Amino acid sequence: MHTSIDHAPTVSGRRVRPNDQRHGTPRRILRKFGGVPYLMPSLAILLVVVVAPIVMTLIFSFTSYSILQPGEFVGWENYRALLADQAFMSSVKQTFVYTLIVVPLQTLLALVIAEIIAKRFPNLFGSFARSVLFIPVLSSLVVVGIVWRFLLDPRAGVVESLFRFVGLEQPNWLGRPFLALVTVALVTVWKNVGYFLVIYYAGIMGISRDLYDAAALDGASRVQQFVYITIPSLRPVTFLVVVLGTIWSFQVFDLVYTMTGGGPGGATTTMVMSIYQAGFQNYQMGYASAMSVVLLAIILVISLFQRRLMGKEK
Amino acid sequence: MNNPRRYAKLAAVAAVAALVLAGCASGASPGSSVGQDSKPKTLELWLPPTMADNGASDVVVLGELLKPWEKENGVDVNVTIVSWASYEAKMLTGMSSDSGPDVTYMYNEMVADYIKRDQLLALDKYLTEKDKSNFLYLNKGQVNGKQYMMPYIVGGARVMFYNEKVLQKAGVTTPPTTWDEFLVAARKIKAAGDTPFLQEWGNPTRSVMNSIFFPFLWQAGGDLFNKEGTATAFNGEGGLRAAKFLYSLKEEGLLPDTVTGLNQAQARDSFKAGDVGFYADGDATMPQFKTAGMQLGFIGSLTDKQQGTFIAIDSLVVPAKCASPELCVSLVRYMLSGDVMKKFHEYAPFNPVAKDEAYSGQPEFQSLYQQAEILHSLPVVQNEVQVYNILYKQLQQMMLGQKTPEQALADAESEGNAVLAKN
Numbered sequence: 001m002h003t004s005i006d007h008a009p010t011v012s013g014r015r016v017r018p019n020d021q022r023h024g025t026p027r028r029i030l031r032k033f034g035g036v037p038y039l040m041p042s043l044a045i046l047l048v049v050v051v052a053p054i055v056m057t058l059i060f061s062f063t064s065y066s067i068l069q070p071g072e073f074v075g076w077e078n079y080r081a082l083l084a085d086q087a088f089m090s091s092v093k094q095t096f097v098y099t100l101i102v103v104p105l106q107t108l109l110a111l112v113i114a115e116i117i118a119k120r121f122p123n124l125f126g127s128f129a130r131s132v133l134f135i136p137v138l139s140s141l142v143v144v145g146i147v148w149r150f151l152l153d154p155r156a157g158v159v160e161s162l163f164r165f166v167g168l169e170q171p172n173w174l175g176r177p178f179l180a181l182v183t184v185a186l187v188t189v190w191k192n193v194g195y196f197l198v199i200y201y202a203g204i205m206g207i208s209r210d211l212y213d214a215a216a217l218d219g220a221s222r223v224q225q226f227v228y229i230t231i232p233s234l235r236p237v238t239f240l241v242v243v244l245g246t247i248w249s250f251q252v253f254d255l256v257y258t259m260t261g262g263g264p265g266g267a268t269t270t271m272v273m274s275i276y277q278a279g280f281q282n283y284q285m286g287y288a289s290a291m292s293v294v295l296l297a298i299i300l301v302i303s304l305f306q307r308r309l310m311g312k313e314k
Numbered sequence: 315m316n317n318p319r320r321y322a323k324l325a326a327v328a329a330v331a332a333l334v335l336a337g338c339a340s341g342a343s344p345g346s347s348v349g350q351d352s353k354p355k356t357l358e359l360w361l362p363p364t365m366a367d368n369g370a371s372d373v374v375v376l377g378e379l380l381k382p383w384e385k386e387n388g389v390d391v392n393v394t395i396v397s398w399a400s401y402e403a404k405m406l407t408g409m410s411s412d413s414g415p416d417v418t419y420m421y422n423e424m425v426a427d428y429i430k431r432d433q434l435l436a437l438d439k440y441l442t443e444k445d446k447s448n449f450l451y452l453n454k455g456q457v458n459g460k461q462y463m464m465p466y467i468v469g470g471a472r473v474m475f476y477n478e479k480v481l482q483k484a485g486v487t488t489p490p491t492t493w494d495e496f497l498v499a500a501r502k503i504k505a506a507g508d509t510p511f512l513q514e515w516g517n518p519t520r521s522v523m524n525s526i527f528f529p530f531l532w533q534a535g536g537d538l539f540n541k542e543g544t545a546t547a548f549n550g551e552g553g554l555r556a557a558k559f560l561y562s563l564k565e566e567g568l569l570p571d572t573v574t575g576l577n578q579a580q581a582r583d584s585f586k587a588g589d590v591g592f593y594a595d596g597d598a599t600m601p602q603f604k605t606a607g608m609q610l611g612f613i614g615s616l617t618d619k620q621q622g623t624f625i626a627i628d629s630l631v632v633p634a635k636c637a638s639p640e641l642c643v644s645l646v647r648y649m650l651s652g653d654v655m656k657k658f659h660e661y662a663p664f665n666p667v668a669k670d671e672a673y674s675g676q677p678e679f680q681s682l683y684q685q686a687e688i689l690h691s692l693p694v695v696q697n698e699v700q701v702y703n704i705l706y707k708q709l710q711q712m713m714l715g716q717k718t719p720e721q722a723l724a725d726a727e728s729e730g731n732a733v734l735a736k737n
Contacts, residue, residue, distance in 0.1 A: 066431065067406055067407075067410040068406070068409065068410050068427075068428070068431040068433055069431045069432075149577065149580075150580075152575075153576075153580045153583075154572035154575045154576065154580075155572055155576070155580065155583075155584045155587075156580070156583060156584060156587060172571055172572050172574065172575045173575060174516055174575040175515075175516050175571065175572055175573070175574035175575025175576070175714075176574070176575075176714070177714060177716070180575075257518070258518070259518075260516070260518060261517070261518020261519060262518070263516065263518065263707070263710050264515065264516055264574045264575070264710045264711075264713075264714055265707055265708075265710035265711035265713075265714050265716060266707045266710075266711070276403075277703065280402070280403040280406055280407070281402060281403070281699060281700065281703060282697070282699070282700045282703075282733075283406070283427055283697075
């Protein structure tokens with residue numbers, strides 16, 4: 001005897017599909033919760049890896065936790081100490097300076113190079129160039145830091161040899177305070193530009209050719225087309241690039257750790273470097289947690305501000 | 315209850331609450347396995363690299379050395395070599411997460427903080443009378459009257475190497491012995507067109523002060539902390555004298571400007587390149603300089619008010635989490651035994667630590683190690699790592715010209731004493 005769907009048996013007046021009959025109650029229960037159960041594995045990972053550590057950090061920031069021993073509740077003491085901590089304030093300033101160098105430079109470079117590759121080299125060479133520029137993105141930050149440290153050796157590095165070849169004296173790249181920060185920032189730009197280049201390239205390829213053809217007919221030069229067509233059309237992409245670049249800049253640690261260790265004289269100590277020093281060298285994990293919360297707040301404020309700015313321009 | 319969003323929210327809140335409660339409830343539980351005398355099948359042994367400078371693999375050599383002990387005790391020893399740069403951080407995270415070692419290596423600057431937090435086992439009751447009579451430096455391993463450390467590496471004396479060719483070219487016929495003679499020799503080397511002196515003031519880690527500052531501090535009659543370990547002492551007459559001496563070397567160009575950007579590896583390579591007169595480093599680096607073809611000499615210690623230089627007395631310790639203290643101490647005793655240490659010292663030339671081993675280190679340095687009065691190891695003071703980081707940063711700012719020696723030491727003293735006041 002066949003049971004067709006049209007005459008499927010019902011339970012409490014609701015039609016029950018044959019599969020429900022075969023699989024019974026559990027499938028019905030799953031459907032009752034919508035798609036939530038299917039999200040649970042990813043949600044669990046997100047909670048464990050992201051949400052729980054943030055909440056725990058917030059809790060630890062109100063304690064004198066030292067990793068090796070549980071801490072006591074100290075209220076706002078850690079935050080008060082942060083306000084009076086000149087070294088931490090220096091690290092905040094240095095992080096902002098680093099970000100102000102890195103983000104505009106890597107955004108502009110990525111955009112210009114993407115434009116050149118998209119418009120002038122839409123061929124095998126363009127693909128090759130994009131691949132080559134993406135290689136630093138794939139490299140480990142630690143390896144990049146160590147290699148660049150050796151390239152910039154003030155007495156025997158490759159860069160020093162080039163300077164000597166052209167008869168110039170090489171700057172002490174990692175031995176002067178502000179120059180060391182700029183040098184680390186430039187290495188960051190070198191590493192990141194390939195990533196944002198790929199994003200911009202995809203964005204440029206998505207702009208309608210008709211706009212450029214029309215502009216060319218009206219006598220617009222390439223620069224005018226770039227300024228009045230490309231840049232406005234890439235506003236959402238630029239927003240993404242700037243936000244990502246800003247967040248990454250505030251998180252910088254590996255390069256600083258391997259290239260300068262935060263020196264010379266604390267000149268390249270960024271906020272995350274300060275957090276590392278407080279937590280792992282000074283055994284003040286509660287204090288380091290307070291620093292982390294402040295860092296999170298700063299990044300949130302900046303991201304909201306950028307979002308608002310982009311929204312207003314729309 | 316047909317709203318999936320509501321279920322999702324409830325599930326998320328419940329999960330976060332559970333995770334937070336679990337996280338707060340766990341955390342460090344020091345000594346959780348102390349007292350359980352069950353015999354483990356594996357012991358974790360963490361050590362820094364000590365043989366790489368001489369071209370050997372620590373893991374391979376130690377693996378061979380430990381085989382007889384493993385066979386006798388039916389226990390595998392898992393050797394982990396941790397790089398110097400990340401040693402303190404890895405030790406901290408390992409010990410706090412109960413995934414740390416059963417036996418490990420610590421240097422003096424690390425120990426006080428772990429002892430204060432009950433992370434290390436006092437070994438007094440496990441040492442036999444034979445141990446006490448055999449080991450040479452047991453007193454160096456005592457903190458607060460208890461034996462927490464078993465000295466393992468005694469050596470690494472910092473000496474002033476000199477390139478004989480560079481000195482001869484400059485007309486320096488005898489190596490200097492005092493600060494004044496050093497200045498004269500350095501000026502002659504500079505006049506001859508070579509680099510008089512190199513120091514790695516751009517090194518990311520503060521441990522280079524063992525070579526670039528502490529010997530000068532002790533030679534000038536200064537010290538790091540007061541006897542009680544409750545206050546810093548480097549901003550005294552000796553400390554100022556040492557800081558001003560180094561500052562003047564840079565001002566006069568006897569230390570090039572580039573030193574603020576040099577790390578240790580780069581400084582060593584520069585010395586090997588053959589146009590540098592003087593460079594201070596550990597005695598264990600002599601073989602690599604000789605391999606580079608250098609005609610090398612060394613000065614054990616210059617003299618100002620007195621002689622003084624750094625010596626490492628680093629130790630094996632047993633963390634409190636070791637499941638079987640007797641087994642862990644047995645491993646330590648085996649590693650420190652004469653036969654094992656003799657083979658170890660073939661690859662890592664340090665001093666004997668017990669009477670059952672004859673000196674087999676580099677013969678050039680044997681007489682230096684007999685001058686115990688001029689050899690200084692770092693004291694065991696709680697939070698001293700933080701104080702050294704502060705001092706290093708201030709001295710770097712001095713060498714950058716951002717601060718005078720007086721300002722740098724005063725600021726280091728102020729910040730350092732604030733840290734020690736929390737003890």
